[in-house]
Amino acid sequence: MSKVSVIGLGKMGAALAETLLKNGVPVTVWNRTSDKASYLVEAGANLAESVEDAVAASPATIVCIKTHETTHEVLSPLSSKLEGKTIIDLSTGGAREATDLVNMLMESGAHWLIGMINAYPTGIGREDTAILCAGPSKVWEDYGNIIKKLGGASEHVGTEAAAVPGLFAAMFTARQGFMFGLIYGGAVCKRAGISMEAFAKQVPVTLNMAGNYADLFMRTVPTQDYENSEATVSVYLSALNDVMDTFESTRTTDAFPRLMRDLTQRGIDEGLSGKELTSLVEILANDHGGN
Ligand SMILES: NC(=O)c1ccc[n+]([C@@H]2O[C@H](COP(=O)([O-])OP(=O)(O)OC[C@H]3O[C@@H](n4cnc5c(N)ncnc54)[C@H](OP(=O)(O)O)[C@@H]3O)[C@@H](O)[C@H]2O)c1
Numbered sequence: 001m002s003k004v005s006v007i008g009l010g011k012m013g014a015a016l017a018e019t020l021l022k023n024g025v026p027v028t029v030w031n032r033t034s035d036k037a038s039y040l041v042e043a044g045a046n047l048a049e050s051v052e053d054a055v056a057a058s059p060a061t062i063v064c065i066k067t068h069e070t071t072h073e074v075l076s077p078l079s080s081k082l083e084g085k086t087i088i089d090l091s092t093g094g095a096r097e098a099t100d101l102v103n104m105l106m107e108s109g110a111h112w113l114i115g116m117i118n119a120y121p122t123g124i125g126r127e128d129t130a131i132l133c134a135g136p137s138k139v140w141e142d143y144g145n146i147i148k149k150l151g152g153a154s155e156h157v158g159t160e161a162a163a164v165p166g167l168f169a170a171m172f173t174a175r176q177g178f179m180f181g182l183i184y185g186g187a188v189c190k191r192a193g194i195s196m197e198a199f200a201k202q203v204p205v206t207l208n209m210a211g212n213y214a215d216l217f218m219r220t221v222p223t224q225d226y227e228n229s230e231a232t233v234s235v236y237l238s239a240l241n242d243v244m245d246t247f248e249s250t251r252t253t254d255a256f257p258r259l260m261r262d263l264t265q266r267g268i269d270e271g272l273s274g275k276e277l278t279s280l281v282e283i284l285a286n287d288h289g290g291n
Contacts, residue, residue, distance in 0.1 A: 002028040002046055004146060005058040007074070008091070009036040013064035015121035016090070016150055021045060022125065023149045039066035052078045052165045060086040060143055068093030068114070072101045083109035086139060088147070090115045090131065095162035095169070105133035108146070111139045116164045119151060125150035133287035180208065184256045191250040217278055226275035233280070234273040 006017040011030035020027045021043050029037050030048040041047050048054035051074055055061050063071045071089045075082065087102060087110050098114050101119035105112045107200055113135035123129040129151030133140060140156040147154045182203065189199040220226055240261040262278055272279045 002026040002058040003060070004028075004065065005030065005048065005054040005061040006045075007031075007051060007054050007061055007063045008065035009040065010064070011121045012060075012090070012117065012124075014040065015124040016062055016064055017045060019044065019125040019150055020146070028054055028057035047051050051075070051083055055081060055085055056089075059084075060088060060146070062088045062090055064117075067091055068097035069140050072097065072104060074103075076104055079104060079108040082187075084111075084215065085109040086113070087144060088111065088113045088115060088133075088143060090117055091123070092116070092167060092168075095165040098165050099161040111137050112159060112161075113143065113147075114164045115147065121177045124150055125144070130154055132164055132167060133159045134158040134160060169239075178207075180256055183251075184254075188250060188252045191252045192246065198281045216276065217274055220278045221281050226279035229274065229275070229276040232274050233264060233267040233277055236277050237261070237268055237273075240264055 003026045004020055005028040006013055006020070007030050009017060009029055013031070014036065017029050017040050021040065026046075027044075028046040028048050029040050030051055031037050032272070034047070037045070037047050046057065048057055055075075055078060063074070065074065068089055068091055071087075071091050075087065084104065087105055089098075089112070093101075102112055102114065105198070107288075113133045115131045115133040117124075117129075119126070119129040119130050119131075119149050130153040131147050131151040132197075133147060133154065133156055135156075137156065144156060157167055160166075168215060186196065186199060189196065205251070240257065243257050244254060244261050246252075247257055249285060252291060263283075267273070267275075267277075267280050270283060272283075
């Protein structure tokens with residue numbers, strides 16, 4: 001019997017299986033297109049003939065295929081064979097798919113972890129690579145050491161199925177929010193007669209301030225202490241009204257700054273005027289239905 005099975009030997013799954021083998025972990029592998037397994041078998045992996053055989057071969061199976069939904073499709077035909085097994089899905093996917101998959105696994109009596117790989121395949125096995133996992137703490141206690149062989153900076157970030165997709169959605173929204181800010185910023189600069197070189201030169205300055213935002217966020221949101229602000233919600237509203245004035249007067253499309261201004265105005269309307277801007281998290285987190 002192997003210690004871990006790996007289902008899915010695309011670029012990422014193959015890197016996972018190879019790294020486990022290099023770490024002396026006995027591995028069984030399965031891939032829909034079986035020839036992708038050849039070099040891993042030469043490196044010492046056992047080859048399973050089917051998904052069912054792969055799951056049966058080890059107490060834990062790492063799945064790394066297209067999405068959580070694909071994992072669900074591949075594993076649900078053998079739900080009666082999953083009892084007592086641990087399934088670690090490192091495929092990507094949204095919260096709904098992750099929840100459906102976890103519900104199926106729990107109904108089948110399987111243990112589970114859902115993980116997000118924050119690396120390219122070449123980063124697998126490095127000390128600074130993080131695979132962020134959610135699932136019952138006991139499963140992390142049992143298999144966190146295996147995950148840490150794949151990424152030394154891996155962490156257990158929650159116990160809910162939606163935790164990892166939620167963290168991905170948050171980090172993607174934060175990072176791409178900055179990029180979309182640059183896109184709208186580039187547009188208003190062009191219309192206001194600022195060269196793209198002059199604008200681009202300011203990007204590192206702004207990114208530097210975003211480092212302070214991270215500190216501010218960590219200091220205020222977990223404690224919900226939004227007092228003693230250096231720049232209050234009302235100060236931000238005033239700045240955003242100026243920004244909107246410039247977008248309007250240069251006739252630049254303004255959906256993104258308008259969204260920020262309207263949310264900040266809502267903060268004022270709901271009594272947050274003297275608080276830190278991060279207090280707006282409380283308003284959004286209490287909204288329902290994605291509006
Ligand atoms: N590559 C990265 O940099 C990276 C980084 C982080 C996360 N990830 C995630 O890792 C997962 C795999 O990515 P990858 O880069 O390895 O992709 P890939 O090279 O395109 O491989 C996809 C894998 O999924 C399998 N697959 C797809 N549909 C399937 C199905 N219906 N039934 C069974 N197997 C199926 C493929 O099998 P066949 O070989 O038979 O086609 C192959 O093993 C994805 O969720 C991806 O988002 C990748």
